[in-house]
Amino acid sequence: MANKGLSNIKGVSKQDKEMIENIETMMGPEPEDMGLMKNVFWGRFREDLVFPYPRESKEERDTCDALLEELEDYLENEHPAVEIDQEEHIPEWCIERLFDMGVMGMIIPEEYGGLGLGVTSYNRVLELIGKHCASTAVMVSAHQSIGCKALVMFGNEEQKDEYLPMVAREKLSAFCLSEPNVGSDAAGQESFSVKTEDGDYVLNGEKKWSTSGALSGLFTVMCKNMVKNPDTGELEQKGVNALICTPDMEGVEIFEKNRSKTGIRGTWQARIRFNDVRVPKENMLHKEGRGLNVALSCLNYGRCTLSAGVTGAAKAAMDQGIKWAQTRYQFKRPISDFELVRQKVARMSALVYAMDAMLYMMTGMLDRGDKDIMVETAITKVFCSHYGWEVINEVMQIMGGEGYMTEHELERSWRDNRIHAIVEGSNEVMQSFIFAYGGKKLAEQMVSVQDALTWDTDEGISDNLSRILTAATNPTVMSKALPLAGQLFMGIKPKAPEVRSVHPALRSQAQTLSTLIQKHSHYFKMASKWEREKIVEHQAQQARVADNAIYLYAMITSLSKMDDQLRTGEYGPEFERDRAAFEYLFDWFENKIHENFGQLRHNADDSMRKAAEAALRFNDTLPNKDFYIHEGSPLGRDAGKETPTEHIKQFPGDGVDPRTQDRAPGETDELELEDVPAASGDGAPEEPKPAAEDGVA
Numbered sequence: 001m002a003n004k005g006l007s008n009i010k011g012v013s014k015q016d017k018e019m020i021e022n023i024e025t026m027m028g029p030e031p032e033d034m035g036l037m038k039n040v041f042w043g044r045f046r047e048d049l050v051f052p053y054p055r056e057s058k059e060e061r062d063t064c065d066a067l068l069e070e071l072e073d074y075l076e077n078e079h080p081a082v083e084i085d086q087e088e089h090i091p092e093w094c095i096e097r098l099f100d101m102g103v104m105g106m107i108i109p110e111e112y113g114g115l116g117l118g119v120t121s122y123n124r125v126l127e128l129i130g131k132h133c134a135s136t137a138v139m140v141s142a143h144q145s146i147g148c149k150a151l152v153m154f155g156n157e158e159q160k161d162e163y164l165p166m167v168a169r170e171k172l173s174a175f176c177l178s179e180p181n182v183g184s185d186a187a188g189q190e191s192f193s194v195k196t197e198d199g200d201y202v203l204n205g206e207k208k209w210s211t212s213g214a215l216s217g218l219f220t221v222m223c224k225n226m227v228k229n230p231d232t233g234e235l236e237q238k239g240v241n242a243l244i245c246t247p248d249m250e251g252v253e254i255f256e257k258n259r260s261k262t263g264i265r266g267t268w269q270a271r272i273r274f275n276d277v278r279v280p281k282e283n284m285l286h287k288e289g290r291g292l293n294v295a296l297s298c299l300n301y302g303r304c305t306l307s308a309g310v311t312g313a314a315k316a317a318m319d320q321g322i323k324w325a326q327t328r329y330q331f332k333r334p335i336s337d338f339e340l341v342r343q344k345v346a347r348m349s350a351l352v353y354a355m356d357a358m359l360y361m362m363t364g365m366l367d368r369g370d371k372d373i374m375v376e377t378a379i380t381k382v383f384c385s386h387y388g389w390e391v392i393n394e395v396m397q398i399m400g401g402e403g404y405m406t407e408h409e410l411e412r413s414w415r416d417n418r419i420h421a422i423v424e425g426s427n428e429v430m431q432s433f434i435f436a437y438g439g440k441k442l443a444e445q446m447v448s449v450q451d452a453l454t455w456d457t458d459e460g461i462s463d464n465l466s467r468i469l470t471a472a473t474n475p476t477v478m479s480k481a482l483p484l485a486g487q488l489f490m491g492i493k494p495k496a497p498e499v500r501s502v503h504p505a506l507r508s509q510a511q512t513l514s515t516l517i518q519k520h521s522h523y524f525k526m527a528s529k530w531e532r533e534k535i536v537e538h539q540a541q542q543a544r545v546a547d548n549a550i551y552l553y554a555m556i557t558s559l560s561k562m563d564d565q566l567r568t569g570e571y572g573p574e575f576e577r578d579r580a581a582f583e584y585l586f587d588w589f590e591n592k593i594h595e596n597f598g599q600l601r602h603n604a605d606d607s608m609r610k611a612a613e614a615a616l617r618f619n620d621t622l623p624n625k626d627f628y629i630h631e632g633s634p635l636g637r638d639a640g641k642e643t644p645t646e647h648i649k650q651f652p653g654d655g656v657d658p659r660t661q662d663r664a665p666g667e668t669d670e671l672e673l674e675d676v677p678a679a680s681g682d683g684a685p686e687e688p689k690p691a692a693e694d695g696v697a
């Protein structure tokens with residue numbers, strides 16, 4: 001049976017078809033073996049992928065433990081986390097310190113000067129940094145998970161020899177995917193490169209939000225690959241390129257180094273213009289036109305380290321929040337006596353348990369080289385960013401007014417960790433992705449069966465009859481069609497998958513999981529039947545299916561982790577907490593999944609759509625000039641309210657290297673180029689200085 005792909009579904013708008021095609025191109029070919037969660041969409045459970053809970057080798061763990069010990073000592077005793085937030089800058093000495101410890105080159109192979117650690121160790125380090133300082137966690141992650149990860153994964157020997165030692169030991173790197181008009185729609189690149197006759201590329205365009213862009217020695221730049229059509233002489237896009245660029249290339253202009261923001265204020269996001277930059281052909285990463293695949297492969301790692309950072313922050317917040325609840329007295333008792341506070345305590349503990357289980361399952365899969373992991377990394381990212389921040393938000397509530405005060409550091413974590421739901425694929429985009437990519441193969445089979453056996457009004461009578469009769473007498477088609485029909489029209493579900501590999505004490509949770517997986521697959525098919533082609537635009541329904549996949553992944557990974565804890569004979573108060581958290585998680589998420597099943601059939605989506613329509617219509621009557629409007633809006637840059645800069649910290653720009661400046665703390669006006677003192681000279685790392693003396697960039 002020919003697989004037509006999902007972009008051929010009838011009744012789907014042109015824009016949606018294009019979006020599906022873009023996603024299919026970005027994904028590249030499907031891995032041969034379907035990963036864990038795609039199987040769950042089919043109602044199957046690949047026990048071999050999750051049991052036993054993955055573990056690093058003892059040698060790897062010991063190496064990482066030694067690094068963690070050194071790093072923790074630094075983070076607790078020297079790292080100026082408060083100052084970084086207040087001054088909106090990570091001092092150069094901190095970055096050098098991290099380079100010296102090897103933290104900035106953890107994932108780079110030893111032969112290039114890195115530590116050559118695995119993904120699990122790398123994420124353990126990020127979790128520890130996230131516990132102390134989210135700005136630093138994001139800077140470290142932007143450098144290694146996305147900034148130079150493409151070079152590590154796709155670079156050839158010459159490229160690695162040339163650049164990896166630098167990014168392992170001296171200089172930051174930046175990932176340049178986003179643009180003023182390219183946010184969630186990563187495939188819509190406007191920057192472009194054109195191949196010259198000698199095979200080099202000329203790059204033009206503007207990049208936005210490149211974390212550490214103004215501080216980096218290397219950029220991974222994504223751009224449209226424009227190729228001349230030999231017949232017409234016109235330039236045509238042939239995919240996307242991923243190019244290595246360096247700030248010293250002629251035509252590279254860093255015209256904005258940073259903007260003041262809500263959280264992770266120590267990180268800097270640059271705007272970079274590429275004006276006719278000649279990029280040697282040797283700087284092409286992977287293959288011409290395969291840059292989006294490069295970018296997405298990097299994002300898998302970014303989504304893990306982002307999750308590790310917020311998991312660290314959530315764990316720290318939870319411990320603080322519970323301690324507060326036990327020691328803050330109101331109504332003549334600790335507030336932890338109240339059930340609504342206890343509910344928060346229980347939820348935090350269940351969520352943190354699941355975040356941890358999911359994260360290190362994910363890193364274990366990456367370490368052992370599993371190929372089909374994009375759904376799982378997306379799930380981990382959505383779960384950890386959403387619930388990690390929710391944990392911190394609950395602690396803010398538990399701590400009351402004091403939680404809102406700067407001194408207790410919780411408010412910094414609350415601001416810092418809000419970003420994760422927006423970046424590296426916003427959570428809404430990820431929900432649609434989890435639905436579409438998780439269920440893609442199953443949906444394709446359903447569409448194929450339907451195409452083969454149903455009347456097509458675009459075809460003539462004889463074509464229709466001959467196709468349907470051929471399909472109806474084809475055993476392969478019918479072996480798929482009959483069970484599907486039985487399920488869709490008579491509610492006959494395929495057998496629930498077996499979950500056998502668990503510790504005997506976990507049999508009841510294994511049974512729950514098995515039934516929920518069976519039902520998840522059933523409801524995915526039923527929702528596709530109820531919604532027909534509208535499912536492509538009905539994102540609220542997609543989100544229910546995606547959320548259920550997310551809850552199931554949390555349950556699966558938690559089951560595996562608890563299995564491991566039981567088998568290794570863990571005991572004591574920490575284990576008791578984990579066990580109770582795990583049991584609550586199962587009960588809680590089972591309820592949430594059932595709620596979503598119910599809402600897939602009976603929901604308020606129709607009136608939701610009408611309410612949204614009406615609100616949008618009303619808003620159309622409000623003058624644009626009273627509101628902020630995105631700079632890339634088709635309405636034009638000046639359509640909205642002017643953005644104020646007065647009293648908002650401005651950062652030095654215009655080609656000034658912030659790492660060579662000497663400014664007093666709190667000094668905010670933009671500096672002229674002439675005001676900048678010469679760079680410190682010989683390039684030798686300076687002795688670490690207390691942050692207060694180091695000043696702002």
Ligand SMILES: Cc1cc2nc3c(=O)[nH]c(=O)nc-3n(C[C@H](O)[C@H](O)[C@H](O)COP(=O)(O)OP(=O)(O)OC[C@H]3O[C@@H](n4cnc5c(N)ncnc54)[C@H](O)[C@@H]3O)c2cc1C
Nearest residue numbers: 175176177178183184209210211422423424425426428429
């Ligand atoms: C602090 C920071 C650091 C960053 N670092 C980097 C970096 O190092 N390199 C880099 O390339 N980029 C970076 N970015 C950019 C970041 O990846 C983008 O902000 C992100 O991709 C979202 O794009 P956007 O902000 O333009 O939001 P938009 O695309 O405008 O989306 C706004 C919102 O619209 C909704 N939305 C959009 N599309 C859909 C959809 N299809 N379905 C449902 N809802 C949708 C979502 O709720 C989304 O949050 C950074 C951004 C920030 C703020």
